Amino acid sequence: MQFWHVVGFGALGGLLVELVAFHGRLLALQAKRSQKLGKRGKLPGLRDSLDPLVDTAVALSRIGLGAGAAALLAQQVSGSLAAVLVGSAAPALFRQFGAARSVADAEQQATELEQQP
Structure with a gap:
C-alpha cells in the first residue's frame, strides 16, 4: 500500500470515530425531544x-490525528482496514505514547535519585 493511501485511510478512521460521536449527540437530542413531546415548553433544538x-x-483534529497515526505506523500497516483502525484509535494511541514517555521519565528520575549519595 502506498504511503498516502495509508494516511488517507487513517484520516478516514478519525472521521468515522467523529461521525459516531456526532451520531451519539443526535441520539441524545432525540431522547430529550421525545421526553418533551406533549408537554408545555419549547422543544430542544439542534443548536x-x-x-x-x-x-x-x-x-478536523480527529482527522489530523488519524492521518498522523497512520503516517507514523505506515510501515506496519498492511491494508486499508488496518489503516482505518489505526486512524480511529489515534487519540488513544497518542495518549499511550505520552504515558509511556512519562513512565520512562519517572524511571530515569528514580534511577538518578538512587545514585545520589
Missing part, C-alpha cells in the same frame, strides 16, 4: 446540542 465551530475543530 442546543451542537456547536458548529467547536464540532468542526474537533472533527
Whole structure:
C-alpha cells in the first residue's frame, strides 16, 4: 500500500470515530425531544446540542490525528482496514505514547535519585 493511501485511510478512521460521536449527540437530542413531546415548553433544538465551530475543530483534529497515526505506523500497516483502525484509535494511541514517555521519565528520575549519595 502506498504511503498516502495509508494516511488517507487513517484520516478516514478519525472521521468515522467523529461521525459516531456526532451520531451519539443526535441520539441524545432525540431522547430529550421525545421526553418533551406533549408537554408545555419549547422543544430542544439542534443548536442546543451542537456547536458548529467547536464540532468542526474537533472533527478536523480527529482527522489530523488519524492521518498522523497512520503516517507514523505506515510501515506496519498492511491494508486499508488496518489503516482505518489505526486512524480511529489515534487519540488513544497518542495518549499511550505520552504515558509511556512519562513512565520512562519517572524511571530515569528514580534511577538518578538512587545514585545520589
